[in-house]
Amino acid sequence: MRYLLVVMDPDAVIDLKIGLLVTTICLCVLAVTLIMRFIVKALTKSNDYGDDDLLGMRKGLDETKNIGSELGSDLGVGSSNAMKRFGCTEVTKKLN
């Protein structure tokens, strides 16, 4: 068997090495990002008071970008008790 470690053919291993390097760099960036998020969460818990996003309004911003807004979620974050009645029905089949 011609193992790469023995042969070390530059043409054969160059893609593999580049792939491993890119993967490693990405993993490093991911790790640093994860740590950054962890610290932001810890800071939010420790230093940020009163921002209780009970309805998860900010989480849905990406999927409702065309109809929601960051300002709307910031302003409405404490007003969930103003919604007295809510109803929703799936009508997919009826339309189809």
Place this chain on the structure above:
Amino acid sequence: MAKTCPGCGAPMEYDPSFDSLVCTTCGNIVDPQTLPDARDFYNESLDEGPVDIKDTLSEEEELPRELYDCHIYRCSQCGGEVIVTGTEISTRCVYCGSTAVVFSRISKEDRPNWIVPFSVEKDVAIQSVKEKLQTGFFVSKQFKDVPPECVRGIYIPYFTYDGVITDTQHHQYFFADHTRVYDGYAEFENLLVECCSAINDRYSALLEPYDLHAAVDFDTSYLMGFYSNVQDIDPSKGQRVADLKARTLFHSMMRTQSPKSPFKKISSTPKIEMHKTGYILLPAWFITLNPDGKPYTFLVNGQTGKVVGTAPWNKALVTVSGIVLSASAVALILLLYKVTSYAILSNITIDVAVEASRNNLLQLLASILTNFTAIFLIYSLRQVKHLLDKLNRAGSLVTFIFSKKRQGGM
């Protein structure tokens, strides 16, 4: 306007612990609704007690526009205006902490329909903020021990809105060939829109919720010993904010009705009918800390005691934590890289490597990982920015600038 003690004639202040006016000199306790000059302001029976807003809001349109006298002070540094009642004289701007506060004018302002009196006392509000700061691991040490430089009880003006929103939404999934369609509706009651330009709406919104069942008919007696803001937002702007809040709340509920997916896209054309039903004053404590020359203001809901604000963090602690954790993680990954690459080179034959190269498998893997990393990084940086924005809002001067921007942005 100022209420005086029927016993000794000295000025009286509203005390939340007694829910009454208390004489600052002789300690006499008087129900605000029984004072003769308070009674003059009433249009309705004094026997009614707390008002059920739900029952009376629909009659708001029939109420005549009433005015009442206010002593307005203006900050020459930031331009903020506050109403000062009774015999108290404003010595410091509640927004920027500046002492350059001068009497501006006596003005006739729109009389609110209702008011929720303070039920959280000043000391309790201060203690709540202190407890938060002292238990925060990353809170700057300076903030843990510093006494508040300025504490003000302020009534914030809000418009209330009722309305209905209806919508037919299309929920599309990227990896599915069908679209789910939903019909939804929601009714809103007493949706609050803060109507004072001097306070950042994003900041004051966090003070909610208030229990409006505790609201009573407006009476100037409740303002004794407190500040009150001027309502200076045009109702049409308030209407737009109400529409935006209602729409966002509604969508937050609607998006939970279909299966969760990170690859979901929602489109809709909502019909919103919101209308203003009243004008109410809601209580909040503004507590300013100034340990290093830059004031930071925390807000406390004067009814529930909810604390709102962002404290500066201990930069050294955060930096060291970040560097140590990041360095450890990167070192671990590099070690894994060494071990893995040695293992791969030892166990994969050249034929497999050539085949993998030909099929671009590694490039594909690296590309997916790179894109995922980039998206994750951008999303995380947004969270960092969000937190920094909130910290900036706590800085009073910046808070005021934000409020000015909001005027142009809405």
